[in-house]
Amino acid sequence: MMAGLTNIKNQALTERIEDHLFQYILDERLAVGAKLPNEYELADRFGVSRGTIREAVKLLVSRGVLRVKHGSGTYVASLMPLKADPLGLDAIEDRIQLALDLTDVRLMLEPAIAELAARNRTEEEAQRLTEYCDAVRRRIQAGEDYLIEDMRFHWYLAKCSHNMVVEPLMPIIDAAVVSIANITRKELLTATVDTHQEILNGVLDQDPQAARAAVALHLEMNRIVIKHAQKRSKETK
Numbered sequence: 001m002m003a004g005l006t007n008i009k010n011q012a013l014t015e016r017i018e019d020h021l022f023q024y025i026l027d028e029r030l031a032v033g034a035k036l037p038n039e040y041e042l043a044d045r046f047g048v049s050r051g052t053i054r055e056a057v058k059l060l061v062s063r064g065v066l067r068v069k070h071g072s073g074t075y076v077a078s079l080m081p082l083k084a085d086p087l088g089l090d091a092i093e094d095r096i097q098l099a100l101d102l103t104d105v106r107l108m109l110e111p112a113i114a115e116l117a118a119r120n121r122t123e124e125e126a127q128r129l130t131e132y133c134d135a136v137r138r139r140i141q142a143g144e145d146y147l148i149e150d151m152r153f154h155w156y157l158a159k160c161s162h163n164m165v166v167e168p169l170m171p172i173i174d175a176a177v178v179s180i181a182n183i184t185r186k187e188l189l190t191a192t193v194d195t196h197q198e199i200l201n202g203v204l205d206q207d208p209q210a211a212r213a214a215v216a217l218h219l220e221m222n223r224i225v226i227k228h229a230q231k232r233s234k235e236t237k
Contacts, residue, residue, distance in 0.1 A: 140192065
């Protein structure tokens with residue numbers, strides 16, 4: 001029995017370090033192809049053994065985030081956990097219609113996800129979500145690309161839901177964020193900052209309905225811009 005409990009604790013620790021390691025990659029803005037520090041440095045950074053780091057790396061390798069080159073080191077392979085294109089969306093030629101359809105899917109999912117996040121988030125998660133929201137704002141105000149920060153905010157919002165089925169759906173949401181941002185990012189800069197802040201406020205206040213409404217508003221604004229882009233595209237054909 002004790003051996004079983006030990007295995008469960010070790011697994012939980014490894015999964016926590018996996019999350020921390022992925023967040024480290026995003027926080028440091030490590031690009032695809034960037035080399036990670038060695039096991040000794042990572043173990044010291046996260047306060048765990050090299051064995052735990054090694055197991056966490058294996059999990060991220062299995063999710064396509066990292067790639068280990070024997071004799072060379074560990075490298076970032078992707079910023080999207082799991083499969084980057086789980087539904088084969090890259091093959092769709094009509095990117096505007098795809099963005100519109102993805103927005104509709106997000107409207108089905110994300111308001112409820114935000115509601116769960118407002119109910120279930122921890123204080124530590126609330127603090128980290130605040131940091132991610134602030135990072136989006138800073139990048140936009142500096143006139144810099146904010147796609148990674150935008151993806152990270154929505155990814156972590158979903159993580160705050162504490163729903164085990166939500167995480168496997170995140171590649172779909174990630175794909176939607178990328179597709180939609182490519183169309184709307186120049187027209188919704190101020191709106192993105194404001195609606196992200198309203199989403200955050202709902203989660204911080206543990207107000208599920210406010211969080212739900214803020215996400216719905218955020219997505220409806222994106223949908224309007226995409227519809228306008230679709231109309232312009234048809235008029236030019």
